[in-house]
Amino acid sequence: MKDLGKVDLVVVGGGINGAGIARDAAGRGLSVLLCEKGDLAEGTSSRSGKLIHGGLRYLEYYEFRLVREALIEREVLLRAAPHIVWPMRFVLPHSPEQRPAWLVRLGLFLYDHLGGREQLPGCRRIDLRRDPEGKAIKDDYTLAFEYSDCWVDDARLVVLNALDAQAKGARILTRTAATKARRVNGLWEVELTGRDGETSKVTAKALVNASGPWVENVINGVVGANSARRVRLVKGSHIIVKKFWEGQNAYLFQNHDKRVIFVNPYEGNKALIGTTDIPYEGRAEDVTIGEDEIEYLLKAVNRYSKVQLKRSDVETSFSGVRPLYDDNAANPSAVTRDYVFDVEGAPPLLSVFGGKITTYRKLAEHALQKLRPTFPAMGADWTSGGALPGGGLGAGGFAGYLKDLTARHPWLPAAVARHYVRLYGTLSEKIIGDATALSGLGQHLGDTLYTAEVNYLRRHEWAVSAEDILYRRTKTGLHMTEAERKAVEALF
Secondary structure, three states, rough: EEEEEEEEEEEEEEHHHHHHHHHHHHOOOOOOOEEOOOOOOHHHHOOOOEEEEOOOHOOOOOOOOHHHHHHHHHHHHHOOOOOOEEEEEEEEEEEOOOOHHHHHHHHHHHHHOOOOOOOOOOEEEOOOOOOOHHEEEEEOOOOOEEOOOOEEOOOHHHHHHHHHHHHHHOOEEEEEEEEEEEOOOOOOEEEEOOOOOOOOEEEEEEEEEEEHHHHHHHHHHHHHOOOOOOOOEEEEEEEOOOEOOOOOEEEEEEEEOHHHHHHHHEOEEEEEOOOEEEEOOHHHHHHOOHHHHHHHHHHHOOOOOOOEOHHHOOOOEEEEEEEEEEOOOHHHHHHHOOEEEEEEEOOOOEEEOOOOOOHHHHHHHEEEEEEOOOOOOOOOOOHOOOOOOOOOOOHHHHHHHHHHHHHHOOOOOOHHHHHHHHHHHHHHHHHHHOOOOHHHHEEEEEEOHHHHHHHHHHHOOOOOOOOHHHHOOOOOOHHHHHHHHHHHHHHO
């Protein structure tokens, strides 16, 4: 068995919470090893609704602290990663038989003022009979409200946190499962198993369990301990169709069951529709969308949209399992999206229950504060002002940096340049390298994908399969033919 030596902190789980904790800890001067049994963001963290948002509907459940924290974090992430986080306007048609207009307006007033909004415009009233946002909406609806939130490339957010953690000294091991962890002589001794079956061990002063839906599996199976806290698995599914309205705004539709459905522009010419909220009791690895969920989402959209979507319009779909902290709420939609820590024993085991992608940075900061008794000499909180890799776009922001990149490389097709800046920001130059013509990017594999980008992702971002590249590091797989996707698979 290979000995990987001693570190301060071992983090189990390569989703957004694990990557965020690893980054925060490494930036405080701690030695960190993160292990993930699959790919980074392979589970819940790549199957979200792709939103950085305050959680407008959480106000109905009096989650004011969570909403305030999320709204503050929205501003922080918009500054830290303007290449993968950007503003989006949401149009909420008013449905009189559900929430009264005054209640919606009050909720939006709170939404505008709870979190110290700085960069985003406030809400406004829309006349659907006159304003262009109403063209796609049935004539039955005349009033709407428009408000701001943000879009995020969720899988890339995870990767960028891992990249920053690595740049600060952390070791990131993907396709490496924590198979056994025991307390030995005042330290954690953690056994790791790679995808080739090779085993290794590492010792650590503290162990963080950020394994999301598998948090109880790690506590019970890997550590052999117990916890009074429980995780509640809730399935959320999305469908993807062709975009059926003009403009870049998104829609938020209230359904008959008082849930809300997001209809967001996605990947240029597509629409992402979701999500569902269904109790889930199977293996997280096996989660798939059900026909009942597809029907539910189509029906919710068709209630408002002039274009009536059919089952055949669904191009693809995905499902994820939200590992929510079990607060015994009867309604899955009412289960808190807040996070809870379980800190047990010495050396400590810190397990993360719940959380949402918007508040991952604050969750990581709170986790390290919980571990301060073990690491009294570690650095202070720092991530609220730290840019993520590629995020330093300058005063001109995304548009300004894109213009500069295009000026430096006039041979680069506009779609490719935009793709690079949107995913990699200032790291785009690492892909382009010393290329002076399109041929310098290597073989064109389909859509905006060239072998130069594949090589970069394999070399620098832990990509080891076509799926890692086509659906997590990028979304180019959604725009390619089956033959093109197979050609990418042949590279591995």
